[in-house]
Amino acid sequence: MSKKKWIILAAGVIALGLMAMVLALVLLFGLLSGNGESAVASGLPVYTFEQSASSHAGYRHTTLTRGNEVYVSDYEEAALELINPEPSTVIGVIVPMGVSKVCSIPGQPETAYIAADCGGEMPAYAPFRNIKQPPFDWRTAIFREMKAYGPNKSSPNLTTTDPALMAEVVRVLRDGVPVELPGFTFAQIPSIPCLKMASDQLPSLLFCPSVFTDASGQIYLAESLMIDATSTPPQVHARWIPASPKLAQWLKGP
Secondary structure (H helix, E strand, O other): OHHHHHHHHHHHHHHHHHHHHHHHHHHHHHHOOOEEEHHHHEEEEEEEEEEOOOOOOOOOHHHEEEOOOEEEEEHOOOOEEEEOOOOOOOEEEEEOOOEEEEEEEEOOOOOOEEEEEEOOOOOOOOEEEOOOOOOOOOOOOOOOOOEEEEEOOOEEEEEEEHHHHHHHHHHHHHHOOOOOOOOOHHHHHHOOOEEEOOOOOOOOEEEEEEEEEOOOEEEEOOOOOOEEOOOOOEEOOOOOEEOOOHHHHHHHHO
């Protein structure tokens, strides 16, 4: 092979090497800034994420902001869950949380509620309410269906459409007197089941009170649970209210 050809071949190899280095740097930068789905690269609207102490003890006041639109997740939203836990219509991304997505909720206008992925390695979408939208008032809502879920929350144990029974849940939570549960521990949180109550006044979202049964068989309800991870050790905040005999009988099953 002539000297000229060797020079051309060497130049080509060097050029390919430089291109590979540039490509590697681009990929590395993409991983560090959001794996190619960063706020800039996505072309989607960017939401800023901020969190502070709530005016309700033990709760956190979390906001998503885009321009003049502000969405909040606080005490009033703590008991709400999405019917579809993984929405698919992406409307934005969160900074500085990398590729965390913001999605619309079917049946909910973006001027009312949106969903944001607040999880870590696994998606964990939570509803956020536009501050111009009044909080969902479960105290006056009309519910059409209620399901009782066990600790794994994968399938309901009981289902009812009895208006009187659902009204009993509302009455207990609204008018009942909270009590202290001295035997309740942080380690019990993963095993706490819940109720999931559907209302036409809250499309695609559910109101989900928590249920706890103590060692004696007494059943308690709480509007919501909040884990205060800023405390050492972490603290659990809930207003536990004894269930009425009618509701306890239903929850214990046939």
